[in-house]
Amino acid sequence: MKKITNIFLTFALILPMLILSTGIKAQKQTDDLRKEQDTLKENVSTLRDKISGVEERIATAEGDLAKLTKIKLSGYIQAQYLHYEASNAYPDNVFMLRRVRIKFQYEPINGVVFVLQPDFVPGNITLKDAYVQLNDRWLKTFSLYAGKFNRPNYEVEYSSSSREVPERSRVIRAIYPDERATGAKLEIAPPKIPLKIQLAVFNGNDGLTIPDASGVNINPLNNDFDKHKDFMGRVTYTFKLGQIGALGIGAHGYYGKIKANTLDVLNSDYTLNRTNDNVGKLIKKNWVGFEAQLYFDFLGGLALKGEYIFGVNGTPGYSSKTTVVGPQVVSGGKNDTITLTTTTAITNNNRPAIERNFSGYYVYLIKNIGKHHQVAFRYDYYDPNTKLASDLIGVNSYNGNVAVKTTDKYTYAGTNPVVATNAQTKTEVKNSLTSGTSDIKYQTITLGYTYFFDDNIKIMLGYEIPMNKKIGVNSKGVGNVTTAYAVNGVPGVWDYSNSIKQNTLTVRLQVKF
Amino acid sequence: MKKLKTKIGMAAIVMIAVLGFAFMPAPKKITVKGSDTMVILAQKWAEVYMKSHPQAIVQVTGGGSGTGISALINGATDICNSSRPMKQSEMDKLKDRYASMGVEIRCAKDGITIFLNESNPVKELTVKQLSNIFSGKTRNWKEVGGPDQDIKLYGRENSSGTYVFFKDNVVKTDYAASCQTLPGTAAVVNAVSKDKYGIGYGGAAYAAGVKHCAVKKDDKSPSFVANAETVKSGQYPITRYLYMYLCNRPTGELKAYIDWILSPEGQKLVTDIGYFPVK
Numbered sequence: 193m194k195k196i197t198n199i200f201l202t203f204a205l206i207l208p209m210l211i212l213s214t215g216i217k218a219q220k221q222t223d224d225l226r227k228e229q230d231t232l233k234e235n236v237s238t239l240r241d242k243i244s245g246v247e248e249r250i251a252t253a254e255g256d257l258a259k260l261t262k263i264k265l266s267g268y269i270q271a272q273y274l275h276y277e278a279s280n281a282y283p284d285n286v287f288m289l290r291r292v293r294i295k296f297q298y299e300p301i302n303g304v305v306f307v308l309q310p311d312f313v314p315g316n317i318t319l320k321d322a323y324v325q326l327n328d329r330w331l332k333t334f335s336l337y338a339g340k341f342n343r344p345n346y347e348v349e350y351s352s353s354s355r356e357v358p359e360r361s362r363v364i365r366a367i368y369p370d371e372r373a374t375g376a377k378l379e380i381a382p383p384k385i386p387l388k389i390q391l392a393v394f395n396g397n398d399g400l401t402i403p404d405a406s407g408v409n410i411n412p413l414n415n416d417f418d419k420h421k422d423f424m425g426r427v428t429y430t431f432k433l434g435q436i437g438a439l440g441i442g443a444h445g446y447y448g449k450i451k452a453n454t455l456d457v458l459n460s461d462y463t464l465n466r467t468n469d470n471v472g473k474l475i476k477k478n479w480v481g482f483e484a485q486l487y488f489d490f491l492g493g494l495a496l497k498g499e500y501i502f503g504v505n506g507t508p509g510y511s512s513k514t515t516v517v518g519p520q521v522v523s524g525g526k527n528d529t530i531t532l533t534t535t536t537a538i539t540n541n542n543r544p545a546i547e548r549n550f551s552g553y554y555v556y557l558i559k560n561i562g563k564h565h566q567v568a569f570r571y572d573y574y575d576p577n578t579k580l581a582s583d584l585i586g587v588n589s590y591n592g593n594v595a596v597k598t599t600d601k602y603t604y605a606g607t608n609p610v611v612a613t614n615a616q617t618k619t620e621v622k623n624s625l626t627s628g629t630s631d632i633k634y635q636t637i638t639l640g641y642t643y644f645f646d647d648n649i650k651i652m653l654g655y656e657i658p659m660n661k662k663i664g665v666n667s668k669g670v671g672n673v674t675t676a677y678a679v680n681g682v683p684g685v686w687d688y689s690n691s692i693k694q695n696t697l698t699v700r701l702q703v704k705f
Numbered sequence: 706m707k708k709l710k711t712k713i714g715m716a717a718i719v720m721i722a723v724l725g726f727a728f729m730p731a732p733k734k735i736t737v738k739g740s741d742t743m744v745i746l747a748q749k750w751a752e753v754y755m756k757s758h759p760q761a762i763v764q765v766t767g768g769g770s771g772t773g774i775s776a777l778i779n780g781a782t783d784i785c786n787s788s789r790p791m792k793q794s795e796m797d798k799l800k801d802r803y804a805s806m807g808v809e810i811r812c813a814k815d816g817i818t819i820f821l822n823e824s825n826p827v828k829e830l831t832v833k834q835l836s837n838i839f840s841g842k843t844r845n846w847k848e849v850g851g852p853d854q855d856i857k858l859y860g861r862e863n864s865s866g867t868y869v870f871f872k873d874n875v876v877k878t879d880y881a882a883s884c885q886t887l888p889g890t891a892a893v894v895n896a897v898s899k900d901k902y903g904i905g906y907g908g909a910a911y912a913a914g915v916k917h918c919a920v921k922k923d924d925k926s927p928s929f930v931a932n933a934e935t936v937k938s939g940q941y942p943i944t945r946y947l948y949m950y951l952c953n954r955p956t957g958e959l960k961a962y963i964d965w966i967l968s969p970e971g972q973k974l975v976t977d978i979g980y981f982p983v984k
Binding site for chain 2: 255258261301302329330350351354381383386432435436437438487489492493494495558559560563564566644646647648
């Protein structure tokens with residue numbers, strides 16, 4: 193019994209201790225768990241904050257990225273080697289950068305596009321394109337352009353980065369110098385009809401070289417200098433020829449005027465059209481063109497493209513006056529005859545403006561061979577003066593010169609001293625224009641081969657063969673048109689009664705992105 | 706003149722040599738790139754075709770319709786898959802590069818499906834409501850008969866043809882800035898399946914695990930869910946063709962592959978994948 197009591201007492205003593213110890217342990221474990229829970233909560237909270245921070249950063253980055261996607265950058269570089277076969281070429285071979293362009297396009301909101309395209313050719317950094325384009329968001333048919341952009345013409349709008357031969361045809365280079373013009377344009381292109389209408393208004397003097405009497409271009413910045421604006425319109429339509437290809441046809445017209453800068457305006461054949469116009473009077477720049485492009489799938493792409501343009505292209509003249517006053521010397525005695533030895537020389541240096549009738553056309557034949565090769569042939573013709581036969585170039589001229597005319601002007605008082613004012617005036621009027629190199633017609637054959645190395649790089653080999661129309665010279669040498677030059681100090685002359693070799697070989701590497 | 710003739714003669718010889726070189730038989734590998742919407746279908750076509758034509762190699766990649774069209778223009782792919790028609794500007798680039806108008810082949814039909822989370826009580830929406838939702842004008846489900854909760858938008862990247870088609874034909878303005886862009890319709894479906902208040906769009910073939918929202922042309926029209934019948938009949942308002950584009954008319958192995966795709970065997974796979982045949 194005692195044993196049992198002892199066991200019971202021992203158990204009674206141990207049990208509370210055990211319970212206490214277990215309770216302490218459980219309490220400790222609970223505390224530990226609470227601590228862990230608190231730590232976890234803290235960690236979760238920290239992580240949540242971090243995630244929120246990352247989310248915020250991502251949202252900001254996405255916003256910035258979304259803005260960046262509204263900016264598009266593209267551009268191309270054309271590095272080339274040219275070998276000139278002309279006798280007046282010095283140096284006769286050069287490496288050069290033809291184009292170094294980057295195009296920035298920014299579309300802040302749907303339908304509004306800003307375009308800026310500078311050309312970084314060393315020594316001649318210029319702004320080629322700078323315009324705002326507003327696209328109609330509802331019908332997706334109308335676009336309005338304002339600024340400086342390509343004139344609406346097929347070959348002008350066809351980028352030189354895509355062209356199959358090195359340069360544009362001669363007629364296009366002549367009537368659309370620098371390709372771009374400053375003004376506004378409305379483009380109508382319904383999304384489901386292959387029709388495009390372009391209507392544009394420009395200052396009209398972009399890219400023109402208009403020399404003054406001393407040969408200095410008065411139009412270097414292309415700022416408008418007459419109140420008249422030039423208008424252009426172009427319509428194109430494409431017919432699909434099933435899966436064989438397509439035929440695109442179109443027409444464009446140019447209606448413009450430019451300040452004559454002179455009193456006399458000549459006809460295309462160098463006869464006088466009108467004189468004593470107001471100096472501010474305008475001369476015509478009107479022409480129309482018809483174009484067609486046939487694309488035919490024959491063992492790969494085959495294209496036949498052409499355009500014919502004709503009309504009147506006015507070239508402004510100039511009018512300047514120089515006055516040289518000589519010293520006034522009066523000799524003679526009292527109440528005597530006076531002798532005037534002084535002069536005032538006035539020279540009116542004029543060149544009449546001329547409205548030349550012109551025509552020109554070009555035809556391309558292009559064949560793509562596989563994915564990498566392309567061969568092209570172009571024939572182009574440009575007659576800058578259709579009213580003047582070749583044998584009259586150098587012969588027909590306008591001569592409005594007036595020989596030196598002397599006017600004595602003096603006054604004297606009856607008694608001494610004699611006073612002479614503007615004692616004598618000599619007036620000379622130089623006002624002539626003779627047909628010449630700017631009237632010579634050209635035919636040009638251009639051969640091109642392009643190897644498309646990859647998505648961005650292409651190599652072009654081009655050979656241009658310009659052929660001048662030989663002009664007629666009579667037995668007395670009348671009609672001889674020549675251009676004198678000096679190569680490395682050695683004088684030479686181009687005589688246009690012969691064919692003049694002016695061929696150019698081009699090897700061009702183009703990188704586009 | 707004699708020299709000129711010699712030069713022209715030499716140029717002609719070079720051209721003939723280049724022509725000869727270019728017409729040498731090409732390897733039989735066909736590359737296909739473009740629409741992510743079409744990538745499963747294109748892979749299926751390739752897989753089945755290669756089984757029956759062991760000599761052919763067809764390589765398929767996605768990237769989006771815009772990416773595919775760029776690849777076609779740059780000569781990086783033989784076939785471009787596109788879930789939208791080629792734009793005029795892209796056609797012009799193709800013309801400039803290949804002197805060709807390209808070849809357009811309609812190979813399947815699709816109904817752009819509107820995906821909703823299965824718990825979303827909204828069952829139908831008009832095209833106008835969809836435009837307002839995806840342009841950000843409508844921001845709460847309450848405005849279209851749903852719960853008082855913000856609408857979460859899921860869409861595609863701008864290189865996607867589905868993105869362009871949906872923008873041009875439904876949204877008709879800019880997408881809302883809050884629209885989360887995802888790479889592929891599968892990612893859109895996945896996002897909507899996990900988001901109670903999400904809405905997305907994409908090709909019909911991917912619409913598993915989410916609810917298809919019926920679409921009404923306008924308030925007065927009946928609503929339709931995209932399925933074979935409604936897409937084929939044109940009752941479902943957001944239907945489109947799926948295209949393949951080539952630079953030139955196909956020849957050789959390429960022609961055989963295209964012909965096979967348009968054959969009953971190829972068109973059967975269109976149905977199997979969840980799209981709709983053109984014939």
